[in-house]
Each structure stands twice: as structure tokens, then as C-alpha cells.
Amino acid sequence: MRLVVVFGLVALTAAVSASGIAYWLNREAVLTRTQDSALNDFRQEMQDRAAALPLRPTEEELQRAAEQMASSSAVGYGVVLLGERDGGKPIVGASDPDRFTMDDVPASLRQAVERRQEVGEDGEDYPYHLFWQRTERGGTPYLVGGARVDGGGPTGYMSASLEAERQDLSSLAWSLGIATLLALIGSALLAQAAATTVLRPVHKLGEAARRLGEGELETRLRVSGTDELAELARTFNAAAESLQKKVADMSAREESSRRFVADMSHELRTPMTALTAVTEVLEEEQDGLDPMIAPAVALVVSETRRLNTLVENLMEVTRFDAGTARLVLDEVDVADQVTACVDARAWLDAVELDAERGITARLDPRRLDVILANLIGNALKHGGSPVRVSVRTAGEARSVGEELVIEVRDHGPGIPEEVLPHVFDRFYKASASRPRSEGSGLGLSIARENAMIHGGSIAARNSPDGDGAVFELRLPVDPSRGVGADDGGEDAGDGGEVRA
Structure with a gap:
């Protein structure tokens, strides 16, 4: 799961970044191409038709010029021409008053178009320039541009719909979104493949190590391939085989030691029985012995009993070790x-x-x-x-x-x-x-x-x-399982030495 999440995050980051960059570049390219085409066409129409109008055109002349400019446009925009009649009163001519009027022109754009530039300053060659602005009306994006004829004449405004471009960009966004989703699905499949080829062998290795630690020394891994995981599996198998051999050798030596102790204890039991009988006789006669010999006899009696206890304890230990x-x-x-x-x-x-x-x-x-x-x-x-x-x-x-x-x-x-x-x-x-x-x-x-x-x-x-x-x-109080009957008994009394 962690691998899937990591792959998913990496794929999501890469896909979103790539999609965002692609969308932004395409959006700018599409809008710039449409914008340049419409503005260049509008500029040319202003030079050919609006500039040809008289300084004081009539409303009909403005209307006709606006209609001609709109109809001859390859882009398909609406036009509004603004002039002055005698007495300085404004007159307006629109190609389609239902689609585009002066109310649709932003105030900031009007101010920029009407602003006169100082010729010669900062490289300005003309007192008036073409300005544009992107706006939205009724949920539809528009490109609105405006320019004034230099040397006197009408002011013209154009409005071109960007709905087609928006639809194209929406289709592009959907395509990029689908591509991002496919990238996430692909990353999940890739993570699954990685888990199969990498994590599953590692899991098997961990499971094998756990069984080996629990004492299943015959545990081995199946080796396939020549990559690093295969080499790791070979190393594990070699280590397990070496460990099994060493454990077998240690078990054999331990078993040999147990047999030695058991055999030695049994062999010592017969002479110890005889020694015990002798020491009992010596102990009974101890009061009548020479004072120079009595301490030695007491030491022999004490050490014989101690040795007898040690032999009995060793025999008891061997029974426990042998499981008998x-x-x-x-x-x-x-x-x-x-x-x-x-x-x-x-x-x-x-x-x-x-x-x-x-x-x-x-x-x-x-x-x-x-x-x-x-x-x-x-x-x-x-x-x-x-x-x-x-x-x-x-x-x-x-x-x-x-x-x-x-x-x-x-x-x-x-x-x-x-x-x-x-x-x-x-x-x-x-x-x-x-x-x-x-x-x-x-x-x-x-x-x-x-x-x-x-x-x-x-x-x-x-x-x-x-x-x-x-x-x-x-x-x-009641053992759930016993181990049958014992084959002999030992006397207790050796408490072991546990204090300094």
C-alpha cells in the first residue's frame, strides 16, 4: 500500500505539473493566435474604412462603415464606431446593436483608447494606439479592442467571441484530466508490478527468516534469476545451510556430552555404593579411632557423602536432559x-x-x-x-x-x-x-x-x-499433562550456592 501511495503521489505530481504546463502553454497560444488575428484584422479595417470617413460623418455613414467592417471580417466580430457631428455631439454606428454596443466596452478600455500619447517620447510614433481587453458577458468570454484614427476621425471598438476557444481549451482540460487519471492507474499497476517483483520476494525472505529463527533450520528459498534479490536468496540459503550444519554439530556434541555424563554417573554409582558402606562403618567406629586418624576419617565420610549427592544430582540432570x-x-x-x-x-x-x-x-x-x-x-x-x-x-x-x-x-x-x-x-x-x-x-x-x-x-x-x-x-493444582512414572529417585538436600 505504501508503494502504491508513493507511486500515485509521484505520478499525480508529474501528471498535474505536466498537464498544468501544457494547458497554460496551449491556452496562451490559442488565445494569442485568435487575439492577434482579430486585432490585426480590426486595425486594417480601421485604416481602410474608418479612416476614409469624413471628419463629421453622419450616423448612416458610421452605421454602414461598421456593418462593412463586421461583414468583411474573417474573425466574425462586432463593430461600434463613435464619431462627432456638428456641435460636438457624439453619434454611434453599430454593426449589430443587439450583440455589441458601447455599454459593453469597459470604461478602462475607453480611457486608454482616448488617451493621447506624446509623439516622440519613449519611442512613440503615433498619438493613439490600439488597445484590447478580455471580458465576459453572460458567461461568454469576449475580446474587446479599440482604436482611434490618427489625425482626426471616428473611434472604433470591436468585440470578438472567444467561446470556440474556451470550448477547445475545455476539451484540452478534459483530455489532460483523463491523461492524469490514466497516469494514476498506470502508476498503481506499476506499483503492483513492483510489489510482485520486489516486495513479494522480500516478504518471502522475511517469512523464511522468521521460520529459521523459530528453529525450522531446513527452510530454504527458491532462487530464480540473476538480480540482487536472487543473490540475496542464495546468500540466505548458504547461511541457513551453514547454520543447520553448525546446529547439528553442536547437537551431536551436546548429545555426546549428555551420554558421557549419564554413563559416568552410572559407572560411579557402583563404587559409590561401596564407598558409602565403608564410610558408614568408619563413622560408627569413629569414636574408638586414634585421635590423629579421626579427623581424616570425618573428612572422608563428609566428602564421600558430598560426592554421592553430586552423582545422584548428575543422574537426575541427565534424566531431564534426555526427557526420561x-x-x-x-x-x-x-x-x-x-x-x-x-x-x-x-x-x-x-x-x-x-x-x-x-x-x-x-x-x-x-x-x-x-x-x-x-x-x-x-x-x-x-x-x-x-x-x-x-x-x-x-x-x-x-x-x-x-x-x-x-x-x-x-x-x-x-x-x-x-x-x-x-x-x-x-x-x-x-x-x-x-x-x-x-x-x-x-x-x-x-x-x-x-x-x-x-x-x-x-x-x-x-x-x-x-x-x-x-x-x-x-x-x-491439577496438572493438565503428566509424563508417566519416574525410573528412580534421588535424595534432596543440595540447595546450590547462590550467595556471595
């Missing part, structure tokens, strides 16, 4: 579930629960426990007690859009603004000076994955009053 994680849904009393999670980890003295009994949701209990353990454990580790856990529902009761909302709030220093966007990233630790800590940096990431598999979400923010951080978990 499944939900086992059950009707859960949320308050009881939160209480059980806190009690199992001996956090009752450090956690405040604000939840009404009877709030139930259809969830996977094990995965909800993993989420709660990571969020509460993270708050205790980095925010300090007391940690407040509140449970509520959002939306109309039992409606499709009803959500379970669980907020975990601590009273620590809060999360730095530059860290907030990364708290759920895998292996992310806010403090570069503490790359090695009790957490693996996977806990919050696993919590988010478990929320997403329920169709929910987790968001982190700082409290508006500046007193600690708030993690908000939103889960549908």
Missing part, C-alpha cells in the same frame, strides 16, 4: 508434605510454616519434596533462620487456572542484582573466591526442572523491604 523424567501423581496435602520435608531434615526449629490444613493438590510427592528441600535448604544456608514457608492457592477454586503458590522467605542479606538472573543456572556460584563449597550448584536447577515438569515455575526476587530473599514456587 516422569511424574508419579498423587493427591497431596501440601501442609503435611512441607512438614514432613522439614521434619525429615531436622529443620523444625529453624522454619516457620504458614499453611492451612486441607490444601491439596495432585502432584508428585517425591519431586515436591526435592523442590522444597532445595529451596528451604538454600534459604537456611545462605539467608539464615528463621525461614518462613507460606502456602496459598491463586485463582478460583478447582478452576482450570488454579495454582498452588509456595513462598520460601529468609531474612538474610538478599541476592545481589547481578546474581538474580543466574540463580537457577547449573553449577553457578555467586562467589568466585569460594569455588569449592558444600553445594554442587545443581540444587536450584534441579528444583526448577521438577517445577517445570509439573507445568509450574520458580522465580527468585529480593524482598521489597530489603529483608532477605523470596523464592516463589507456582504449581498447577
Whole structure:
């Protein structure tokens, strides 16, 4: 549409300008030709007939001379001759009093004709000159001219109709108007052709780029011709092919990395089981060990448990990446579930629960426990007690859009603004000076994955009053879609490290 408007404006401007110039030039040419012909003929008749009249002609002589001048004219004008009789009284002779009289002569023209010029000044050779003026009577244009015979004699006036010229100019104006309209129609057709040959390929290119951005890497453009658009289409196809190849290579490497992590986790699970059994025995015998050996045994027990948690978390991550994680849904009393999670980890003295009994949701209990353990454990580790856990529902009761909302709030220093966007990233630790800590940096990431598999979400923010951080978990009360059953379970408790 913009192209049509632009083409139309350009065509309209060009056509109107050309038509206006053509009309003005033709109008001046037509009127000048008619005017010159009539005035030259009138001048000649004044010299041949009016000048031959006596100084004091009679009215009949003036009448006859005017009629002869009008009848012999090739232009077809009316004539009025004005003379003086004895005593200075004016007499008038008209070729056709019904068509042209002295009342039809403008006063300004009469004054100009009667005005005597000074001979010799400014190159004047005659005391009287021929003057003309265009007028209109009854809607019809006329050319009125007048002259006085030098050396004494009558004054003559002529009136020639310009109706024929006006009709010719009107026909010309209609023709130019039609030409302008045809130019507008032609510009619209030209704009349509331009849109077909230029804008449509550009639109197709934009559509292809949009599909490519949405992940349809097999998108290609059909190339035809050798112009700039064809070259652009070839460049796009080459870029899309290169991008598809790079994405395929990256996907292959990512898949290889996932298989490596999964295989490594499974391979480590067997020796970790044995190590765990040994460390349990060592822990039971720790009180009876040599004081020099006991610290080393305690360190081995602690690091073995940490390594075991890391292996379990890696296996959970690989399940999410492979898409094999499944939900086992059950009707859960949320308050009881939160209480059980806190009690199992001996956090009752450090956690405040604000939840009404009877709030139930259809969830996977094990995965909800993993989420709660990571969020509460993270708050205790980095925010300090007391940690407040509140449970509520959002939306109309039992409606499709009803959500379970669980907020975990601590009273620590809060999360730095530059860290907030990364708290759920895998292996992310806010403090570069503490790359090695009790957490693996996977806990919050696993919590988010478990929320997403329920169709929910987790968001982190700082409290508006500046007193600690708030993690908000939103889960549908009745997920519209589940993913079957899980193939194994992991113990929670690694909250990830998100504070500096």
C-alpha cells in the first residue's frame, strides 16, 4: 500500500505539473493566435474604412462603415464606431446593436483608447494606439479592442467571441484530466508490478527468516534469476545451510556430552555404593579411632557423602536432559508434605510454616519434596533462620487456572542484582573466591526442572523491604499433562550456592 501511495503521489505530481504546463502553454497560444488575428484584422479595417470617413460623418455613414467592417471580417466580430457631428455631439454606428454596443466596452478600455500619447517620447510614433481587453458577458468570454484614427476621425471598438476557444481549451482540460487519471492507474499497476517483483520476494525472505529463527533450520528459498534479490536468496540459503550444519554439530556434541555424563554417573554409582558402606562403618567406629586418624576419617565420610549427592544430582540432570523424567501423581496435602520435608531434615526449629490444613493438590510427592528441600535448604544456608514457608492457592477454586503458590522467605542479606538472573543456572556460584563449597550448584536447577515438569515455575526476587530473599514456587493444582512414572529417585538436600 505504501508503494502504491508513493507511486500515485509521484505520478499525480508529474501528471498535474505536466498537464498544468501544457494547458497554460496551449491556452496562451490559442488565445494569442485568435487575439492577434482579430486585432490585426480590426486595425486594417480601421485604416481602410474608418479612416476614409469624413471628419463629421453622419450616423448612416458610421452605421454602414461598421456593418462593412463586421461583414468583411474573417474573425466574425462586432463593430461600434463613435464619431462627432456638428456641435460636438457624439453619434454611434453599430454593426449589430443587439450583440455589441458601447455599454459593453469597459470604461478602462475607453480611457486608454482616448488617451493621447506624446509623439516622440519613449519611442512613440503615433498619438493613439490600439488597445484590447478580455471580458465576459453572460458567461461568454469576449475580446474587446479599440482604436482611434490618427489625425482626426471616428473611434472604433470591436468585440470578438472567444467561446470556440474556451470550448477547445475545455476539451484540452478534459483530455489532460483523463491523461492524469490514466497516469494514476498506470502508476498503481506499476506499483503492483513492483510489489510482485520486489516486495513479494522480500516478504518471502522475511517469512523464511522468521521460520529459521523459530528453529525450522531446513527452510530454504527458491532462487530464480540473476538480480540482487536472487543473490540475496542464495546468500540466505548458504547461511541457513551453514547454520543447520553448525546446529547439528553442536547437537551431536551436546548429545555426546549428555551420554558421557549419564554413563559416568552410572559407572560411579557402583563404587559409590561401596564407598558409602565403608564410610558408614568408619563413622560408627569413629569414636574408638586414634585421635590423629579421626579427623581424616570425618573428612572422608563428609566428602564421600558430598560426592554421592553430586552423582545422584548428575543422574537426575541427565534424566531431564534426555526427557526420561516422569511424574508419579498423587493427591497431596501440601501442609503435611512441607512438614514432613522439614521434619525429615531436622529443620523444625529453624522454619516457620504458614499453611492451612486441607490444601491439596495432585502432584508428585517425591519431586515436591526435592523442590522444597532445595529451596528451604538454600534459604537456611545462605539467608539464615528463621525461614518462613507460606502456602496459598491463586485463582478460583478447582478452576482450570488454579495454582498452588509456595513462598520460601529468609531474612538474610538478599541476592545481589547481578546474581538474580543466574540463580537457577547449573553449577553457578555467586562467589568466585569460594569455588569449592558444600553445594554442587545443581540444587536450584534441579528444583526448577521438577517445577517445570509439573507445568509450574520458580522465580527468585529480593524482598521489597530489603529483608532477605523470596523464592516463589507456582504449581498447577491439577496438572493438565503428566509424563508417566519416574525410573528412580534421588535424595534432596543440595540447595546450590547462590550467595556471595
